[in-house]
Amino acid sequence: MAIAAASQNLVDGILAGSHRAAAKAISLIENDERASEQLIRRLYPQTGNAYTVGLTGPPGAGKSTLVDDIAQIARGDGESVGIIAVDPNSPFSGGAILGDRIRMMRHTVDPDVFIRSMGSRGHLGGLAVATSQARDVLDALGMGYVILETVGVGQSELEVAELADTTVVVLMPGLGDSVQTIKAGIMEIADIFVINKADHPALARTAADLRELLRLDPRQRAWTPPIVKTVATNEDGVHELWQAILKHRRFLEEKGGLKERRRRRLERQVVEIAARRLREEVLVPSTEASGFRRAVQAVTDRRLDPYAAADQLMEEGAKRVAAGS
Amino acid sequence: MVEPVSGRRIRILMAKAGLDGHDRGVKVVARALRDAGVEVIYTGLHQTPEQVVSAAVQEDVDGIGLSLLSGAHMTLFPRILELLKERGAADIVVFGGGTIPQEDAEILKQAGVAQIFTPGTSTDTIVGWVKERFGGRTAAA
Incomplete structure (x- = not known):
């Protein structure tokens, strides 16, 4: 079987840490469903070690720059980082400009960082169909953290919360009044809120609206999402964001929530x-x-x-x- | 809304290497390729050859399109070809465009650069070349 032999070669390469093999495997997953089944079946026993962080939020909120900052801090802690950054394809031509990587180029030659840009290819949940299995590839490649960056989303693209262990919702000041914050959807999936561009004058109002939302949440939750204020371009507040991610991870690990989330997924x-x-x-x-x-x-x-x-x-x-x- | 589309897309990395801040041309070409159905990964300005090649490997692109208006083409193109070879990724096709004299373009082509587009080339010509060069390959290849 040509497919079986080819996917075994890719699997061997991935387990040996080859970026080239991982990249080829992700293309296979994007392009060929049948071949990717062979690949994932062979790879699956080697997955389950990476911790997955999802970043979502509206276009231009600063997701890519925050991913870059998080990767920088994680590397400082000795962690390896895989990144999958999704941008939309044109509904007319099917083409795309995948530009998230521009913000992350300082990590490009680091062998412990792997960045992949992915077109959503018409899929509407904020990610691509291939994102979940591409996450498995980076997991098997040995990345300690995998960060998933969604397309710029509106209110109802919630798929990232189904894949991520920790979901970060990135907002910015001045997005709307307090009614926006009580609407259903994206505001409900956050484990951590970030208000980026926190040097904007509308910060106080946005932060107050968000605090109000959390105060009125009728669910008795063991975890209340923290609100982290950042200016990603200056790296202000990004250490606090990393600490919040680690704290949420510890919370999930200690209370058994992580196993439960992953089991449900x-x-x-x-x-x-x-x-x-x-x-x-x-x-x-x-x-x-x-x-x-x-x-x-x-x-x-x-x-x-x-x-x-x-x-x-x-x-x-x-x-x-x-x-x- | 479009249906989710499966099947292979042409993927091209567009890069500006070295000390060169003129990115209007590369953006025009990137946009034209997007409108022709290509997935374009744009890496931004001031990239080193090492960054360009690492990004091309991680993105598993079919080709690298290098835009050079700085005069450093005789250094940067060969360096990128050399690094691709070192990474076992010599199957990634390198092409480019910019203010590159004809005699230099010939030397670069002999060294392994697939095509050089000089000022005045229409986007249709570039799009046509990309589709012909990369359109026929399949995912399994």
Whole structure:
């Protein structure tokens, strides 16, 4: 099998610490679903050691510059750092300008930092479809921390919180009034809030609105998200941010929350894979059966409702599974 | 909204190396490539050859497009080719553009630079070359 041999070579390279192999593996994951399954199956036993930090927030809030600062401090602590920075692809041409890396170039020649820019390729959750498995690659490459930077998000791109152990929501002064902070969505996923560009005059108001949001949170939570004020371009406050990340990590590790978060994430992943296989291998082939065409005709003629037809399709699928096809 | 699209994209790293702050041209070309469906990784100004090559390896690009308006092309292009070889990444294609005299361009091409675009070249010409050069390769290659 050519695919099997190629992915084994990549796996060997990744486990030997080769950036080239890791980079090729991430491309494979982005481009070829079948080949990436072979790769991840071989790589999976070597994952689970990296701690994943997600950074999300609106465009221009300073996420890339903060990632650069965090990487700098983490390196000072002797940690290796993998970074996946996602930017949007054009909905018209499919092309992209991936520019997050501009802020991180001082780390480029450091062998213990690996930075990968990734186009979202039309995926809408703030990350790319390939981000989760690319995270696994950097984990297996031996990175102590993996930082995921989302595209500039609005209010409802929450996928990063499903992948990250610690989610940092980056805001900036003057984004909106206090009603914005009580809206659902992105404000609910933060383990840590950052108000970047904290030298802006609107800081006091934004910080007060945010504190109010946290004070009114009816959930009795063992962890209250801290609010860290930073000026990323001057590296002001970024040590406090790193300390907040470490503190949240200790909190999760000591209270058992980390294992629980990761268990839930893997559970979701397994169910997603199974659902996709059921669809591709059982349901879609069952739509080829003549019974399904008759059922759809019956739905068209209003002799059958869509729910009853779906039940018939599932029965057909169950028969296929029972027959072992 | 577009459907999530699978399949291979051409990935090109666009870089400005050395003491050269003129980035208008590189941005125009980056934009034109974006509009042609290419994923362009832009690394910004004042990059060393080591930074350019490390970034190209991590990003697993098909090619490096170097913009040079400083006169240092006879040093920087060969250095980048040499570093790619050292990193086992000589399959990454190097091309470029800028104020590069014709006789220098010929020498650089013989040394392994795939193409040099000089002032006055239309973005269509550059886009056409990139698509032809990189469009036919597959992910497994």
